[in-house]
Amino acid sequence: MYERRGGGLILSCSDESDLRLAEIVRELEIPVVLLDRELPVAWAHRVLVDHRQGIVEAVDHLATLGHRRIGFVGGTLVIRPGRERHQAFKAATVLHGLWDEQLVQLGPLTPEFGRLGAATLLSAPDPPTALIATDNRQSTGVLLALVGSGLQMPDDISFVGCGDVEALALHNPPITILNRPVEELGAEAAKLLLASLATATTDPIDRPVTRVLGSHLLIRKSTDFPRRAMRTAGAIR
Amino acid sequence: MYERRGGGLILSCSDESDLRLAEIVRELEIPVVLLDRELPVAWAHRVLVDHRQGIVEAVDHLATLGHRRIGFVGGTLVIRPGRERHQAFKAATVLHGLWDEQLVQLGPLTPEFGRLGAATLLSAPDPPTALIATDNRQSTGVLLALVGSGLQMPDDISFVGCGDVEALALHNPPITILNRPVEELGAEAAKLLLASLATATTDPIDRPVTRVLGSHLLIRKSTDFPRRAMRTAGAIR
Structure with a gap:
């Protein structure tokens, strides 16, 4: 995905390892702002999200x-958000002694994969008591899987x-979410591009700027202690 | 390495995967600024260097x-700078069709490893015509290896x-370097910590801030076209 705006470019992409894209960007002689992406283009500006915060x-x-088995449905590692979310999830679960590679499902950013990933995790012999979905579209699929499963x-x-x-606040129950600064991201990118265009006659590519915006957990009603597991344990005793 | 400054902490570390460190930091109830490091601590501020730019x-x-075989001596992947530099080197050399895993030496940030890594690369059957050393201490070792080799x-x-x-400008020849904003890094960290301390009574950990500072190539006389290789090729023809 990319869009021209009067001699500048705000760019995202679905695969940073796509060589052709980096080549095209390098051939441009206009200011470029990368939207939460890494490309081997030294002079591009960047607006990044610190996905680590929300995941941790x-x-x-x-x-x-009290959850000890936390499932993770995320994107592949070919784009920055996928890599950063996965790394943060691994670091944080390792720190809590909860890391288990079997609880991780990485795939394309589609509702279909979200549904499939969640179904795979939930049908395992020792399923997770909590799920984290890190991408909008995957999240929709995971939610569909949950609703469909009757859980x-x-x-x-x-x-x-x-x-x-x-929309997720209106769900029943209201969904706890990873909240990202989506509007701020666009606004910052536009601001950087405009500033870069304004100085384009001197040397727009001399000082690439990187802005990092935070992400946060917004706690609602879809997360609580693992009640069923605790009730079952109580009944058994 | 960490230092207390009146109720705040500016922190770097030699291994982000050291669980004990992340645990200690999480137990602190004071503002923390990470210096070019990642730890699974959602509320820590960060001052990062965009190493990607300089490497690319x-x-x-x-x-x-005209170099086709570029050697890389870098740190291990247990800290952010090591990961980011290696990833940038790989992306940029892949883009130029020059990636060769055999030309990469990753190890501890010591002059000893720098010397060893350079010696290993230079003694290979098809040695590189150019070397990049990404860390201060490793760089000193690589330089010693080069001077010692008579090249x-x-x-x-x-x-x-x-x-x-x-110092590297005074070398003969003056050395082309990866220039990092070392002073700015410390100043930004101090500024963030002071600002965080000033607001500590309200909620210092609510909005972690991330600043990313650029890195750049400073071209001097130690890099030029592969002369010997070209002369040899010319002589053979």
Whole structure:
């Protein structure tokens, strides 16, 4: 995805390892702002999201509630957000002693993969008691899988989703989400591009600028302590 | 390495995968600024260096001069700078069709490893015509290996080093370097910590801030087209 705006470019892409894209960008002689992406273009400006914060907050939140098996549905490692979210999830779960590679599903950023990833995790012999979905589209699929499975949130499973703040607040129960600064991201990119265009006659590519915007966990009602697991344990004793 | 400054902490570390460190930092109830490091601590501020820029500029510079075999001596992947530099080197050399895993030496940030890594690369059957050293201490070792080998810069080999701007300018020939904003890094960290301390009574950990500072190639005389290789080729024809 890329769009021209009067001699400048705000660019995202679905695969940073696509050589042709980096080659095209390098051939351009206009200011470029990368939207949460890495390309081997030394002079491009960047507006990045610190996905680490939200993911670490989500793992801390779930671990504090008592979850010991936290599932993760995320994107592949060919783009920066996928790499950063996966790395943060691994670091935070390792720190809590909860890392288990079997609980990770990485794939394309589609509702289909989200649904498939969640179904795979939930049908495992020792399924997770909580799921984190890190991408908007995957999150929709995970939510569909949860609703379709008949599992109750948060009684049977806790869910941290990602996506439209308002829509997921209206869900029953309201969904705990990874909240990203989507509007700020666009605004910052536009600001950088305009500033770069304004100085284009001197040397626009001399000082690439990188802005990093935070991400946060927005806690609602879809996450709670693992109730069903605790009730079962109580009944057995 | 960490230092207390009146209720705040500016922190770097030699291994981000050291669990004990992340645990200690999480237990602190004071503002923390990470210096070019990643730890699974959602509320820590960060001052990061965009190492990508300098590395991509170095690869572009050498590739444009005609180098086809570019060696890389870098740190291990347990800290952010090591990961980011290696990833940038790989992306940029892949883009130029020059990637060769055999030309990469990753190890501890010591002059000893720098010397060893350079010696290993230079003694290979098809040695590089250019070397990039990405860390100060490793760079010193690589330079020692080059001087000790009797190879002339830039006639026999091109060298991109890293380290003290002034000292490496005084070398004969003056060394092309990866220039990092070392002073700015400390100043930004101090500024963030002071700002965080000033607001500590309200909620210092609510909005972690990330600042990213650029890195750049500073071209001097230790890099040029692969002269010896070209002379030899000319003589053979």
